[in-house]
Every structure is written in structure tokens, then in C-alpha cells.
Amino acid sequence: MALLNTTSWSLAFKLSLTITAVVTSVGFLIGILMVVQDWKRFQNDLAEKALLLSESISITAPKAMLRKDYWSLYLSLKNMASKGPGARSEHEITDAMILDADGIVQAHLHPAEHPIGLLFSPENEDDKALFREAMTVRTPLC
Numbered sequence: 001m002a003l004l005n006t007t008s009w010s011l012a013f014k015l016s017l018t019i020t021a022v023v024t025s026v027g028f029l030i031g032i033l034m035v036v037q038d039w040k041r042f043q044n045d046l047a048e049k050a051l052l053l054s055e056s057i058s059i060t061a062p063k064a065m066l067r068k069d070y071w072s073l074y075l076s077l078k079n080m081a082s083k084g085p086g087a088r089s090e091h092e093i094t095d096a097m098i099l100d101a102d103g104i105v106q107a108h109l110h111p112a113e114h115p116i117g118l119l120f121s122p123e124n125e126d127d128k129a130l131f132r133e134a135m136t137v138r139t140p141l142c
Contacts, residue, residue, distance in 0.1 A: 053080055053093070061098055065106060070116050073098050073107035081109055103135055 064072040081093040108114040
């Protein structure tokens with residue numbers, strides 16, 4: 001029980017324990033700040049790249065949409081998602097789609113899961129909220 005009584009500890013032990021606790025706390029806080037800062041930077045980079053990709057698709061898609069050329073739409077999505085054979089980027093595209101104004105799938109990277117011509121039906125709540133938001137806006141979101 002004498003070990004738990006802090007009055008019996010020497011001053012050198014108390015000082016070293018205090019310094020260790022302070023250094024550990026400061027290091028932990030700096031680590032948390034770095035992770036949060038890096039996460040925000042990652043989110044901003046990802047939003048910027050998504051906007052650039054959607055702008056590039058929006059330039060090529062209207063003619064194919066008017067011709068109902070679903071194969072060209074799919075190929076443009078597939079080419080956008082894969083930058084080359086075996087190439088992996090830092091921010092890999094895992095899912096992309098082209099919808100018309102009514103929310104009907106015109107092209108999708110995973111056509112077996114989301115067939116062309118059917119209304120897009122997201123699986124989880126986050127995707128449902130994003131889909132509702134996307135269907136109500138008419139200008140690009142960042």
C-alpha cells in the first residue's frame with residue numbers, strides 16, 4: 001500500500017513522472033492535430049478531383065446521351081476510373097455513374113449491380129441522402 005501513497009515518492013520520481021505525462025500529452029495532441037489537418041486536406045483534394053472528373057464527363061457525355069450511346073458513356077467512365085493497365089493512383093475511383101435528370105442510370109461502373117434504364121436505388125442512408133441532394137441541385141457542388 002506504500003506504493004500508492006504519493007507522499008512517500010521521491011521528488012525526482014514525481015518530477016520525471018510529471019515531465020513524462022506532459023510530453024506524452026503534448027505529443028498526443030500534436031498527433032491528433034496532424035491527423036485532422038491531413039484529413040481535411042485529403043477531403044479538399046478529393047472534392048477538387050471529383051469536381052474535375054465530373055466536369056470532364058459533362059463535356060463528353062451530352063452527345064452520347066442524345067445519341068443514346070450507352071457504350072460510349074460506360075467506356076468514358078471506365079477510362080476515367082482506370083488510368084492505365086495495372087496503374088493504381090493515390091485516390092482510386094471505386095464507383096461512378098451517369099444519371100439522367102429523372103435519376104435513371106445511363107452508365108455505371110458496376111452495370112451488373114445497377115442496370116441501365118432502371119431508376120438508381122442506393123443501398124445505404126448516406127448514398128440515399130447524397131442521391132436526394134444531387135437530384136435537387138442544378139449547379140456543381142463542391
